[in-house]
Amino acid sequence: MSSTEMDDEAGALERAEAILDDDAGTKGDRARLDAVNELGVRIVEAVKTCYDPEIPVNIYELGLIYKVDVDDDDKVHVDMTLTSPNCPVAETLPTEVRDKIEAVDGVRGCEVSIVWEPPWNPSMMSEEAQLELGMIY
Secondary structure: OOHHHHHHHHHHHHHHHHHHOOOHHHHHHHHHHHHHHHHHHHHHHHHOOOEOOOOOOEHHHHOOEEEEEEOOOOOEEEEEOOOOOOOOOOOOHHHHHHHHHHOOOOOOOEEEEEOOOOOOOHHHOOHHHHHHOOOOO
């Protein structure tokens, strides 16, 4: 191999390593993403302890939680719905969700919004919830 070819190969290797080597910003972004993902898992576990009293399945598996966002300050924003606008727990369930999420270590506040679009229907339930309620066999 000539010295020019070796220089070209070494240069290509250096460029490849530079591309693969994370800079501080990328490492920080990845660390933040990992932290938010881990926090998200704990938030979902907390939400799974909330139940609609008329249905023996947690609200997460029922498909009532539409969105969970964690902002840069670790404040959580939740969009959720209810099984119907006349749901008897319309006043208490969002507060329960907020309180349980705020109790998760690392969460610095929570805002829960009730949304009606898309309207909830039983197809939004997880397979586990459908099995629990005898809707699939």
